[in-house]
Amino acid sequence: MAFDPKNLMKDRITDIGPPKFDQFFPPVIKENFGKWKYHEILEPGVLVHVSESGAEIHTVRVGTGRLISTDLIRDVCEIADKYCGGHLRWTTRNNIEFLVSDKSKLQPLIDDLRSRGNWFPIGGTGNSVTNIVHTQGWAHCHTPAIDASGPVKAVMDELYEYFGSHKLPAQVRIALACCLNMCGAVHCSDIAILGVHRKPPFVEHERVQNVCEIPLVIASCPTAAIKPKKVNDMKSVEINNSRCMFCGNCYTMCPALPLANQDGDGISLWVGGKVSNVINPPMFSKLAVPFIPQEPPRWESTVSAVKKILETYAAGARRYERVGDWINRIGWERFFEQSGLEFGYEHIDDYRLAMMTWRTTTQFKF
Amino acid sequence: MALKHATPMLDELEKGPWPSFVTDVKRLAAKGNKMCEDWLGLMELSFKDKETHWKHGGIVGVLGYGGGVIGRYADRPDLFPGVAHFHTVRVNQPSAKYYTTDVLRKICDLWDARGSGLTNMHGSTGDIVLLGTTTDQLEPLFYDLTHDLGMDLGGSGSNMRTPEGCLGKSRCEWSCIDTQEIIHDITMEYQDALHRPMFPYKFKFKASGCPCDCVAAIARSDCSIIGTWRDKIRIDQEAVRAYVGGELSPHAGAGGTEKRAFDIKEEVLDLCPTRCMDWDGKNLKIWDEDCTRCMHCIRVMPRALRPGVDTGASILVGAKAPILEGAQLSSLVIPFMKMEPPFGEFKEFVEKMWDWWMEQGKNRERLGETIQRLTLREFLKVCDLSADPRMVSTPRYNPYIFYDPADVPGGWEHDEKAFRERHQA
Amino acid sequence: MSEESKERILEYVKSQKKTKHYFNDLCKAIPEIKMMQAKKIVNELVNEGKLKYWSSGSTTMYMLPSEGDVDKEEKGMN
Numbered sequence: 063m064a065f066d067p068k069n070l071m072k073d074r075i076t077d078i079g080p081p082k083f084d085q086f087f088p089p090v091i092k093e094n095f096g097k098w099k100y101h102e103i104l105e106p107g108v109l110v111h112v113s114e115s116g117a118e119i120h121t122v123r124v125g126t127g128r129l130i131s132t133d134l135i136r137d138v139c140e141i142a143d144k145y146c147g148g149h150l151r152w153t154t155r156n157n158i159e160f161l162v163s164d165k166s167k168l169q170p171l172i173d174d175l176r177s178r179g180n181w182f183p184i185g186g187t188g189n190s191v192t193n194i195v196h197t198q199g200w201a202h203c204h205t206p207a208i209d210a211s212g213p214v215k216a217v218m219d220e221l222y223e224y225f226g227s228h229k230l231p232a233q234v235r236i237a238l239a240c241c242l243n244m245c246g247a248v249h250c251s252d253i254a255i256l257g258v259h260r261k262p263p264f265v266e267h268e269r270v271q272n273v274c275e276i277p278l279v280i281a282s283c284p285t286a287a288i289k290p291k292k293v294n295d296m297k298s299v300e301i302n303n304s305r306c307m308f309c310g311n312c313y314t315m316c317p318a319l320p321l322a323n324q325d326g327d328g329i330s331l332w333v334g335g336k337v338s339n340v341i342n343p344p345m346f347s348k349l350a351v352p353f354i355p356q357e358p359p360r361w362e363s364t365v366s367a368v369k370k371i372l373e374t375y376a377a378g379a380r381r382y383e384r385v386g387d388w389i390n391r392i393g394w395e396r397f398f399e400q401s402g403l404e405f406g407y408e409h410i411d412d413y414r415l416a417m418m419t420w421r422t423t424t425q426f427k428f
Numbered sequence: 429m430a431l432k433h434a435t436p437m438l439d440e441l442e443k444g445p446w447p448s449f450v451t452d453v454k455r456l457a458a459k460g461n462k463m464c465e466d467w468l469g470l471m472e473l474s475f476k477d478k479e480t481h482w483k484h485g486g487i488v489g490v491l492g493y494g495g496g497v498i499g500r501y502a503d504r505p506d507l508f509p510g511v512a513h514f515h516t517v518r519v520n521q522p523s524a525k526y527y528t529t530d531v532l533r534k535i536c537d538l539w540d541a542r543g544s545g546l547t548n549m550h551g552s553t554g555d556i557v558l559l560g561t562t563t564d565q566l567e568p569l570f571y572d573l574t575h576d577l578g579m580d581l582g583g584s585g586s587n588m589r590t591p592e593g594c595l596g597k598s599r600c601e602w603s604c605i606d607t608q609e610i611i612h613d614i615t616m617e618y619q620d621a622l623h624r625p626m627f628p629y630k631f632k633f634k635a636s637g638c639p640c641d642c643v644a645a646i647a648r649s650d651c652s653i654i655g656t657w658r659d660k661i662r663i664d665q666e667a668v669r670a671y672v673g674g675e676l677s678p679h680a681g682a683g684g685t686e687k688r689a690f691d692i693k694e695e696v697l698d699l700c701p702t703r704c705m706d707w708d709g710k711n712l713k714i715w716d717e718d719c720t721r722c723m724h725c726i727r728v729m730p731r732a733l734r735p736g737v738d739t740g741a742s743i744l745v746g747a748k749a750p751i752l753e754g755a756q757l758s759s760l761v762i763p764f765m766k767m768e769p770p771f772g773e774f775k776e777f778v779e780k781m782w783d784w785w786m787e788q789g790k791n792r793e794r795l796g797e798t799i800q801r802l803t804l805r806e807f808l809k810v811c812d813l814s815a816d817p818r819m820v821s822t823p824r825y826n827p828y829i830f831y832d833p834a835d836v837p838g839g840w841e842h843d844e845k846a847f848r849e850r851h852q853a
Numbered sequence: 854m855s856e857e858s859k860e861r862i863l864e865y866v867k868s869q870k871k872t873k874h875y876f877n878d879l880c881k882a883i884p885e886i887k888m889m890q891a892k893k894i895v896n897e898l899v900n901e902g903k904l905k906y907w908s909s910g911s912t913t914m915y916m917l918p919s920e921g922d923v924d925k926e927e928k929g930m931n
Contacts, residue, residue, distance in 0.1 A: 065571040070491050075574035077619040083523035083598075083608050086531065091598050098601040100731045103681035111599050119599065127449040129559070131456045131464075132536035132545040139529035139536075148529040151595070152549050154643050180445050188682030197552065200474035201467075202500060202516065202559055204484040209474065211449050212441060219444030228684045243911070244749035246552035247648040250757070277871045282909075284752040284792070309751055314484050314909045324478035337647045339639035341699055341724045344646050344757055358475040359440040381683060382699060382724070414754060486907040492899060494906040494913050585906075585913030586876065624899070625906070625913035626876050626892040786888040791875045792912055 088149040090119050090163045106226050107184035108172065120162040122171055124182040125193045125218070125225060128156040129201055129211050137181070145171035155193045155235075157186045185226035189233055191372070192225065194218060196238035197246040199257075205310030206240035207257030207327040208356055214238055216361045217255070217368050224372070231379040231388070234372065235336070243309055252385040253371060254332035254347045255364065261326035262306035263319035267293040274299075274316035282315040329354040329364050333371055333397075334386030345386045348394075350401070352408035367403070374401045393427050431457050433469030437476065456545050463544035463560055466510030470502055487515065487563065488585060490570040494625040496581030497566060513562040514544070517569065518555040518582035520615065520622075523608040524595040525550065534577050542569040553632065554592030555582035580619075586629055588621035593635035593653075594642040602726065603637025604655030604739035605767045610635050613771055614778075627782070628789035628798075638735065639723050645747075645758070650795040651778065652744040652758040653767070657736035660716040661725070667732035668692075668712045680730045696725050740766045743777070745807075746796025756796040761808065763818045777811055784810040803830075858883045858894050863903060866917055873907050873914040 066072050084092060094113035101111040109121040126134070142150040142160055145167040151159050160175075162168050175182040186192035194217065197203065199210025217236070224230060237248035238255040248254040270276070279299055280288045287305035291298050301312075301319075312319045331354070335347030350371060354363045371385075378400060379388035389397045398405045411419045431454065441450045450468075457464035470481050485499025498516040505512035519535075535556065539545055544560030551557040561569065573579050582590035591614050594600070596607030614633055615622065621631075634645035635653040645652035670676045671690055678690045692712075697705050704718035705725065712732075714725075726733045743765055744758030765773060781795070784807070789798045799807045808815060817823075833839035865882035866874060880891045895915065898904040907914045 065568045067567065070567055073575070074491075074571075076492060076580075077623060078574060078578065078580050079616045079619055079622075080520040080522045080580060080612070081531070081578050083526055083612060086522055086526040086528050087598065091526075096597040096603075096606070098597070098599060099734075100601055101680055102677070102730075103685065105681075105685060111601070121599075125447065126549070127447050127452065128548050128550075129449045129453075130547055130549055131452045132540050132547065133456050133459075134452050135532055135536050135547070135549070139532050142529050150527060150529070152525040152527075154554075154592075154594070156549065158549075181447055183446065188679070189684075195552065198548075200471060200480045200482075202482060202514070203480060204482045204500070206480050212475070215441050215444070215446055215448060215450075218446035222445040225446075228682060233682070239749075243751050245911075247644065247749040247755075249749055249755040250644065250647040275871055275873065278873055281791075307752075311909070317483060322479040327478065337641050337644040339641065339646075339722050340727065341701055341722055344641075346755055346757075356478045358478060359437040381695065382728075484910065486909070488906040488908040488913060494899070495908065498908070498910050584910060585908040586911075587913065620892075620896075624892070624896055625908075626888070626895075628875075628877065629912060783887075783889065786877070789877075791877065 086149070086151075088119070088147060088161050088163050090117055091149075091161070093117065094119075103187050103228070106190060106228055107187055108168070109187060118165065120165060120168045122160040122162065122168070122175065122184060123153070123157050123186045124160070124175060124184055125157055125186055126182070127211060127215070128196055134181075141171070141174060141182075145174070153186075153193075155186070155195050157193050158182075183222070183225060188228040189230040190225055190228060191218075191221045191230070191234045191236060194236045194238055194255075195246055195248075197240045197244075199240040203240060203245075205243065205313060205321070207259045207308075207322070208240050208329055209358065210238055210240045212358055213255060213329070213361045213364055216359075216365050220365045220369055221372065230372075230376050231381050232384045234375070234385060236368070241308070241310060248332070249346055250335040250337045250344055251347050252333065252336060253368060254335065255368070256330045256332060257327065258330050258353065259308035259310075259321050259323070259327050260353070261321065261323045262287075262301055262303040262308070263313055263321040265298060265301065266318040266320075267296050267298040269318035270298040270316065271296050273318050279312055279316040279319070282311045284309060284311060288312060324356065328356055329361070331364070331367055331371070334384075334389045336384050336386055341382065342384075342387055342390075347386075349409050350397075350403055352406065371401055371403075395427050431468065432465040433472060435468050435472040438468060438472050453546065461545055462510040463514070464510075464546065466502075466508035467514070467544065467546065467560065470504065470508045470511055473504065473507070482514075485515075487566075489581060489623070490566055493581060493623045495584040495587040495623060498584055500560075511544075511560065514560040515563065515566070517543070517558040517561060517566070518551065518553075518584060518590065519558060519573065520580050520582040520590050521550055521554055521556050521592075523612045523615075524593060524598060525554075526595075526598070531577065535579075538569065538572050538577065542572070553582070553589050555590045581623065583622045583630075586625040586627045587623065587631075588618050588627070589630050589632045590622065591615050591633040591635070592643055594637050596635075596637040596655075600637055601730070602640065602655075602723070602735055604657050604735055605635070605637055605653070605741050607635040607637045607653075607655070609769060610653060610767060610771065610774075613769060617775065621782075627786060629792050629794050631782075631785075631795065635741075639721055640727070646744060647747050647757055648749065649747055649758065650745060651781070652747060653741045653774075654744065655739060655767075656721050656742050656764065657739045658764055659736035659738040661714055661719065661736060662734040663712055663714065664732050665711050668707075668729060669710070671729050671732055672707075676729075676731055679728050682727075696728055699724055740764050743774070745781070746794070746799050748794045748796050752792075753797050753800060756800075758796075759799075759804065760819050761804075761811070761813055763816060777813075780811045781807075855894050855897070858886060858891075859898055859903070862895065862898060863917075866904070866915070872920045873916050875912075875914055879915060 237251040291300040331351040332347035487499040548557035593607035593611035634649035743762035747758040
């Protein structure tokens with residue numbers, strides 16, 4: 063059986079779904095499935111899970127980029143073959159976990175990983191800044207306001223010491239989305255880095271009627287900001303700029319409506335969100351910095367603002383307090399004071415249900 | 429060997445202690461991979477221009493599939509012909525992302541032969557994302573994927589998206605449900621919905637084994653399945669004393685592995701959101717009826733406390749990122765449901781929910797927005813769920829109750845004559 | 854039954870000015886049929902090559918194979 067380009071239906075297989083997960087388990091996982099009793103973090107990035115049977119599995123967690131090559135995957139395979147019987151997994155946050163069934167191979171694995179320069183940093187467990195989850199950015203997306211892999215690399219370089227240590231009051235989850243469509247949802251992160259467009263699309267009237275279907279463009283706008291318009295003899299559209307929410311949907315339907323702009327686009331920072339139900343319920347991230355200009359290749363202003371927020375939190379929070387718990391305790395007025403970030407009109411919500419966020423009490427701190 | 433394009437800005441990202449995607453891609457480019465060479469050039473141009481250089485294209489998948497591939501084209505094919513066409517392929521990951529090196533190498537071989545060699549391990553939704561191939565490679569790639577690897581495409585567009593779960597019982601003592609089995613089962617059951625669009629918009633399932641919610645189900649899935657228990661937290665009193673005595677490191681070492689004094693009152697009892705615990709110096713007492721299962725005490729003393737054994741899931745619906753009506757977290761609609769294969773009760777619920785959303789949902793409206801527009805009451809009714817105080821953080825505080833005439837004696841009809849006999853006009 | 858429904862869907866699509874259609878637009882052509890059932894009918898139309906998909910990445914639409922700009926996009930002209 064080989065692929066026949068002239069007959070796609072020949073031997074065609076569809077709808078088989080993913081392979082069943084358990085065929086990739088190391089034997090000790092298979093044998094102790096559902097029987098795990100407790101775990102311990104032996105050092106940052108190194109975990110042991112102990113079963114009711116007394117069996118153990120060790121895990122070494124390493125950070126990687128989300129964007130990785132087949133070469134890197136092959137390197138990872140070589141390591142997993144040597145120390146893990148060929149078994150490994152990825153976490154939700156783009157970390158790799160090497161699964162060590164034979165304890166005698168744990169230290170040699172750690173030593174090997176450390177000997178490979180900056181390819182495989184060990185950490186991301188416990189009260190650390192673990193890997194940043196992010197979207198595609200300039201690497202592969204058509205509507206991003208900012209890059210993703212670049213700022214993530216720059217931020218993680220700066221926060222590196224927090225990846226491989228447990229010195230924060232609690233875990234800190236950072237996420238980046240390159241536009242507000244958030245194909246990677248960042249709205250419940252301790253610190254969210256979010257790309258924003260600030261200029262509505264411009265209309266290339268002479269192209270619109272050739273490359274776009276006007277009814278579909280109009281229908282694509284979530285806020286009904288686009289109307290048909292005749293310009294000279296050309297069928298085109300006009301955009302009510304004040305209604306634009308910068309989603310890029312119209313650009314997807316009609317490439318004659320570009321919205322990317324090197325000066326208009328930039329980074330906003332959001333803080334205090336979380337998804338876990340631990341102690342306090344899940345929380346959304348709230349606006350900390352409305353706009354930072356783009357600064358490739360190292361995004362210095364973004365990096366230093368993120369670090370400032372993180373270190374203000376680290377200095378002020380109590381043990382087990384997430385960023386949002388800490389801010390709720392000290393109050394937003396104190397957050398802006400201590401972090402040195404400016405508070406402006408942009409911070410005051412003016413979208414639907416905005417009044418839920420206004421202060422309706424005389425209780426505040428001077 | 430010098431690469432085709434100079435990349436002075438990208439090169440700055442080869443510095444620093446964190447792994448560099450630039451170094452990684454350059455390594456592949458240096459082996460003569462033309463797509464990677466031009467990808468680096470295009471990326472460098474974006475760094476210079478501070479704008480993306482990709483365009484969208486409407487292709488969706490392979491023959492008969494309405495998802496799994498995203499069309500992508502460079503807007504400077506004149507400068508970077510190697511990435512003129514650079515489509516994304518989403519491959520459905522095995523539940524919880526366990527692999528053997530054998531299957532990973534097969535993926536690498538396939539992708540080196542049929543695409544750029546660049547990947548995301550993994551995309552935000554959970555898929556293995558293969559970045560960058562041409563249209564003519566899609567069908568042969570799909571053939572190899574299904575025949576040689578036994579793998580299939582994931583979702584995109586108005587499909588059920590690739591479901592995702594935490595690692596569950598495979599390596600976590602807190603998991604109250606078999607998230608991997610649930611996710612695999614849903615994925616297999618609803619292959620048609622995954623591959624052929626029928627919904628008003630995307631629909632995501634995510635399953636976390638416990639309320640820590642490691643896959644962020646509550647924030648980013650239309651249907652969030654979160655493990656919980658309804659009996660008592662299991663206590664090993666001797667281990668509690670060991671924590672208090674400083675023999676065990678608290679928080680499983682998450683706050684540092686060094687031995688330290690542990691104040692159970694300050695670190696556990698006083699942080700319990702319902703204050704449902706007491707420590708008399710010898711024994712820990714938990715009033716489980718007041719416990720809201722936040723996991724804090726269990727996380728801090730994992731060798732002493734464990735979730736109960738009467739386990740199942742809380743089902744919440746409607747989470748989404750901000751577009752359009754603003755971000756929403758999922759809302760609780762089924763406080764507790766047993767989750768055992770073949771998950772019949774759960775699937776009945778899912779199908780009622782989908783029927784309603786397909787009929788009532790507007791185009792590009794996520795489930796959470798349809799519920800917001802047509803009310804939670806309506807959603808509960810069509811799904812045959814009764815109202816329960818657990819579903820709200822507070823009862824309504826506006827008095828505008830839209831009564832159903834069926835609930836009022838005589839419906840909306842008045843006996844006008846009888847009224848006027850009682851009252852003069 | 855389903856052949857007749859298919860015809861009605863195709864007629865509807867051909868009668869429209871726009872070329873791309875949401876799934877629930879197609880269902881308007883066969884209002885008496887449940888959407889889950891309609892899905893199967895539309896799947897058949899796709900398998901028979903009488904309709905094809907178009908996707909923005911986040912939403913998917915249907916169009917006639919004769920129309921559309923996929924080829925143009927392929928050539929990088931769009």
